[in-house]
Amino acid sequence: MKKFPLLLCLVYMITTSFYPASSENFSHPTVSVKEIKLSPKKNFSPQNPAEEIYKELQFTDEKLNFEVFEKAFLGFQNLKKSRKLVPSAKLLSICDFSLSSNRKRLWVIDLDEKKVLFNTLVAHGKGTGEEFATNFSNTEDSHQSSLGFYITEQAYNGDNGYSMRLFGMDKGYNDAALERCIVMHGANYVSEDFIRSEKRLGRSWGCPAVSREMAQPIIDTIKNQTCLFIYYPDQNYLASSEWLKNAEKTDPILGSPKQNMATN
Template sequence: MIRKGVFLLCCMLLNLAVLDASPNSNKDFYSITIEDFEAYAERLYIALNDSDLHYPAFETALKGYLKLQKEGEIEEGSLLTVIDMSVSANKNRFFLIDVPNEKIIHKSIVAHGRNSGGEFAKDFSNKVGSFKSSIGFYRTAETYSGKHGLSLRLDGLEFSNDNARERAIVIHAADYVSTSFIKKNGRLGRSLGCPSLPKENYTQVVQKIKNGSLLFIYYPHTNYLKNSKLANYVVKQEIGITNLLNSQ
């Protein structure tokens, strides 16, 4: 009877492990034991293997991603979008990251607000009518058809961007976000505060990230980095079913 009971328990655990093996499973993702966040973040960054994505932006975004996914505030297994506003607008600074599968599946240029700066964004605001970009973590929401066509609403999750809805800060495509515009004008065009994207592959990107994924707009702003609870989240050790099986 004891042997039979042990056998049945092992079968149950094995079935759970199989269920958790889906790349879209929150439990599977957190079955990874994170004993040292810095080591984990560095290993994941190396696996992404793209020098266009700067490490400070990625590391900060990953902290918020881990916290919000653990708390169920973003969709399980969802993609992570990182926009690095510390980089020239003429370079790729929009990155769509598949964290569980450790790869960047899309990258492109992206516009910032016209009052945030020229080629480089330097000034940010959460105020209505500022026409500036807002840094921080956002959760993607529903799509709608506006003056720019297909658009994706964003909900700001922090003190630095919680007026996003009121300000109509959304993702949309624009003609001024293109390499041809850069060649003609010397820099990318600018928005009224929205992270505007190129028209190429735009619809596919929106379909991938709509309805509950995480988007992070990074800039090394002292006040933000000091006061953001998400940017300063301390990742604690996470133990899941994989570790339970290995400990038997």
């Protein structure tokens, strides 16, 4: 008979060993999930090179909007990948035509040195707007500015003095620049004196005109195959420009970047 209670105890111990733990003690899986929770994705992706460069830039007059710089930098990189620019290209010029023409809205940036080389006034076309740019065109005699990416060409002396030809890279938006004689040049109406007199900057016939005194130093710096981006928040343009696509264009057969060089 003494063995019977012993047997009952043994059975009790075996059966109760399979009971679930209490809710308090069963919280370990939840704690584990919290511990292995990933940080936001941006902390695990490579550093944004546009952001790294932008942080180093010293803006003394007007500060360039980061979103504009980021778009310009993306296009610059895509132009290099497509071999429209030489691999060693490092200069990026940006006109932000969303700003008042009374502000210094042209920046020339050395991306390697992370340095702003120039920040100055720049005119838009008389058909584009008064103080503010609103309308853009790729059409002859529209006297309007054209949006998009350009590759700078050679300098020359013309009717407007020291000037620089521009090759438009966005089909339907600025690829008629050479035919329209859209160039960078100096102009007397691009000055602080003109702004004080007329309450706005003077206007060109579609060219990104700068002041007479700044024309030669800027042109000599950015001529011969550097990148110029004329920005305006036109959603049709921003959505359609091939240079603002994040995915790299590849050859469907070779799987490598297309090598269709721009011709002068």
